[in-house]
Amino acid sequence: MTRRITLSGHTYEFADLKALLAAATPERSGDALAGVAAASEQERVAAQWLLADLPLTTFLDEHVVPYEDDEVTRLIVDTHDAAAFAPVAAMTVGEFREHLLRPETDTTVLRDGLTPEMVAATSKLMRVQDLISVARRTPVVTAFRSTIGLPGTLATRLQPNDPTDDALGVSAAIVDGLLHGCGDAVIGINPATDSPQRAIDLLRLIDDVRQRYDIPTQGCVLAHVTTTLQILERGAPVDLVFQSIAGTEAANDGFGVTLALLREAHEGALALGRGTVGTQCMYFETGQGSALSADAHHGVDQQTLEVRAYAVARAFDPLLVNTVVGFIGPEYLFDGKQILRAGLEDHFCGKLLGLPMGVDVCYTNHAEADADDTDVLLTLLGAAGCPFVICVPGGDDVMLHYQSLSFHDALYARQTLGLRPAPEFADWLARMDMMTADGRVRELSADASSLRVLTAGLR
Amino acid sequence: MSPDPLDALRQATRARVALGRAGDAMPTAHLLTLRQAHAAARDAVHDPLDADALAAEIERELGVGVCRVASSAPDRSRYLQRPDQGRRLAPDTELPAGEYDLALVVGDGLSPLAIRRHAVPMLREILARLDGWRVAPVVVATQARVALGDEIATAIGARSVLVLIGERPGMSSTDSLGAYFTYDARRGRRDSERNCLSNIRPPYGVDYAPAADTLAMLMAEARRLKLSGTALKADPALPSAEEPS
Numbered sequence: 001m002t003r004r005i006t007l008s009g010h011t012y013e014f015a016d017l018k019a020l021l022a023a024a025t026p027e028r029s030g031d032a033l034a035g036v037a038a039a040s041e042q043e044r045v046a047a048q049w050l051l052a053d054l055p056l057t058t059f060l061d062e063h064v065v066p067y068e069d070d071e072v073t074r075l076i077v078d079t080h081d082a083a084a085f086a087p088v089a090a091m092t093v094g095e096f097r098e099h100l101l102r103p104e105t106d107t108t109v110l111r112d113g114l115t116p117e118m119v120a121a122t123s124k125l126m127r128v129q130d131l132i133s134v135a136r137r138t139p140v141v142t143a144f145r146s147t148i149g150l151p152g153t154l155a156t157r158l159q160p161n162d163p164t165d166d167a168l169g170v171s172a173a174i175v176d177g178l179l180h181g182c183g184d185a186v187i188g189i190n191p192a193t194d195s196p197q198r199a200i201d202l203l204r205l206i207d208d209v210r211q212r213y214d215i216p217t218q219g220c221v222l223a224h225v226t227t228t229l230q231i232l233e234r235g236a237p238v239d240l241v242f243q244s245i246a247g248t249e250a251a252n253d254g255f256g257v258t259l260a261l262l263r264e265a266h267e268g269a270l271a272l273g274r275g276t277v278g279t280q281c282m283y284f285e286t287g288q289g290s291a292l293s294a295d296a297h298h299g300v301d302q303q304t305l306e307v308r309a310y311a312v313a314r315a316f317d318p319l320l321v322n323t324v325v326g327f328i329g330p331e332y333l334f335d336g337k338q339i340l341r342a343g344l345e346d347h348f349c350g351k352l353l354g355l356p357m358g359v360d361v362c363y364t365n366h367a368e369a370d371a372d373d374t375d376v377l378l379t380l381l382g383a384a385g386c387p388f389v390i391c392v393p394g395g396d397d398v399m400l401h402y403q404s405l406s407f408h409d410a411l412y413a414r415q416t417l418g419l420r421p422a423p424e425f426a427d428w429l430a431r432m433d434m435m436t437a438d439g440r441v442r443e444l445s446a447d448a449s450s451l452r453v454l455t456a457g458l459r
Numbered sequence: 460m461s462p463d464p465l466d467a468l469r470q471a472t473r474a475r476v477a478l479g480r481a482g483d484a485m486p487t488a489h490l491l492t493l494r495q496a497h498a499a500a501r502d503a504v505h506d507p508l509d510a511d512a513l514a515a516e517i518e519r520e521l522g523v524g525v526c527r528v529a530s531s532a533p534d535r536s537r538y539l540q541r542p543d544q545g546r547r548l549a550p551d552t553e554l555p556a557g558e559y560d561l562a563l564v565v566g567d568g569l570s571p572l573a574i575r576r577h578a579v580p581m582l583r584e585i586l587a588r589l590d591g592w593r594v595a596p597v598v599v600a601t602q603a604r605v606a607l608g609d610e611i612a613t614a615i616g617a618r619s620v621l622v623l624i625g626e627r628p629g630m631s632s633t634d635s636l637g638a639y640f641t642y643d644a645r646r647g648r649r650d651s652e653r654n655c656l657s658n659i660r661p662p663y664g665v666d667y668a669p670a671a672d673t674l675a676m677l678m679a680e681a682r683r684l685k686l687s688g689t690a691l692k693a694d695p696a697l698p699s700a701e702e703p704s
């Protein structure tokens with residue numbers, strides 16, 4: 001259905017809903033690459049005016065990717081909760097934005113009543129402060145051995161990647177992270193190869209460290225879900241099942257996953273029952289641009305597709321989800337400004353759909369971004385109540401060759417914004433004499449007992 | 460074990476562990492070390508390749524003919540944002556057409572620095588291993604992505620193409636060269652139809668001679684089986700191209 005609007009004597013036309021959503025999206029290189037971006041700044045605002053007046057119910061009737069062609073669309077439509085939607089069913093997108101911003105609105109109860117497209121559309125109208133203030137009021141709490149997402153906390157994934165999966169190298173990075181009070185969301189390694197035996201070895205390494213020091217956290221080797229299923233059957237200590245996911249069936253096909261496969265893996269990990277304070281055992285990563293890079297975008301803008309991936313995640317009750325926001329490169333998010341906006345959009349949209357939405361605050365060396373940009377995004381995410389971020393030694397991932405946050409960055413954010421680690425992990429840090437009573441991670445001298453204890457395991 | 464446990468940590472990994480702290484932040488020396496590494500990587504991406512000088516050097520050093528082309532990306536900023544343009548030749552590009560088994564392409568990619576350092580010695584080793592191949596003049600390409608080699612091969616009349624290209628710089632490796640081989644090269648070839656050897660950068664990465672040995676073996680096998688990519692496993696150490704620049 002064509003929609004038209006006349007602004008300052010010029011008439012703008014949008015052929016269908018996906019064209020309107022794409023044109024209304026704040027500028028980013030990936031939409032220009034896909035050929036769906038607004039042709040001018042005024043056209044972008046024209047699309048936003050039209051979007052603001054669109055009833056939310058429009059998204060239940062018009063699908064950006066056809067129902068018949070795509071299992072993600074079918075998942076979204078078939079699991080939509082009409083009762084949860086009822087309180088906002090009469091609103092337009094613009095009214096819904098205002099509803100979310102009102103302090104008396106409980107933003108945590110809508111989740112299953114909202115579709116990704118409704119949430120994406122609303123975020124396109126929002127400024128950065130809207131994305132922050134609404135997300136902050138929408139905590140999502142999950143648990144396995146630690147509790148993630150409680151207001152006033154900021155957890156971290158400790159990412160001890162090594163270019164050759166060397167056990168000593170991985171162990172050193174884990175110890176370094178623990179000494180900086182990191183690792184409460186997960187100790188999660190990207191393996192250098194997808195070998196099942198390698199994944200088992202790495203999982204055992206993490207599990208040994210965890211048990212030796214009685215650390216209330218979970219381990220994960222971010223292998224393909226089929227690899228995790230294999231090693232799960234071979235008795236490996238699988239805490240969490242990881243998978244990268246996207247917002248269309250075709251893009252998920254490119255990742256080698258289907259909803260049925262994810263369901264099988266979820267059931268397998270649940271059956272192990274390894275959690276202590278909770279049972280959530282799935283971990284997903286996403287990122288704007290993944291569908292376009294797989295040539296599976298159906299002419300839909302990358303941010304709307306990203307939020308559709310959250311519908312996939314939502315179906316499996318995950319412990320952790322994070323967008324890898326600056327990793328994909330400047331052809332999708334060109335500079336610090338685009339990465340910043342995308343990170344806050346992803347966090348807001350994930351939270352509204354009920355996800356424990358973390359962010360890998362990061363950039364590659366060919367993007368127009370640097371550590372000042374990641375400082376800004378980290379600070380804003382802390383203000384927005386982001387459940388967790390990813391940290392690597394010195395912010396330099398020596399295996400994936402990109403820059404994420406350092407352990408120091410997590411210390412900065414917690415201290416400056418008054419945030420604590422996950423409560424179980426904070427207790428452990430205190431027991432290890434690594435954290436002061438006022439919540440500060442101690443700077444260690446070479447003879448500190450915790451340092452002696454933790455490094456004693458290095459072989 | 461070292462008496463200082465922090466030294467034990469540092470010796471265990473190339474990762475930047477045990478940096479120490481200034482309050483919650485990094486000590487100044489580490490702050491500047493990281494900034495310097497990022498600056499080197501940024502410069503590796505943005506310092507342009509002097510293609511004319513490289514072409515002259517290849518002719519002089521290796522005694523082979525050289526052609527110059529550019530992709531349709533008009534500048535570095537567009538090149539970074541529009542990989543599709545980096546895969547297409549500039550309009551009206553002309554190359555002398557012949558009948559060849561192999562086109563050799565040297566492209567700046569994401570690290571012109573890698574090309575400046577490694578292209579000539581790497582080409583020398585490869586050319587020494589191409590007995591029985593009819594090899595087209597070397598093509599030096601700017602603002603180039605890997606798939607630009609497909610269009611070049613078609614234009615110059617070559618069945619296959621070997622593209623040497625600068626890889627995306629990391630903080631500790633700014634000059635890594637990648638080699639991508641595609642049998643029956645033509646526009647529309649997918650990454651899964653190429654074979655890749657990356658991290659060519661002596662003395663830290665793979666050396667020229669072993670890299671050329673591996674490529675020559677692979678190319679001979681591709682010629683015999685008339686294919687390249689994931690289906691070609693001449694050597695288990697050679698993965699198919701997953702993420703070319």
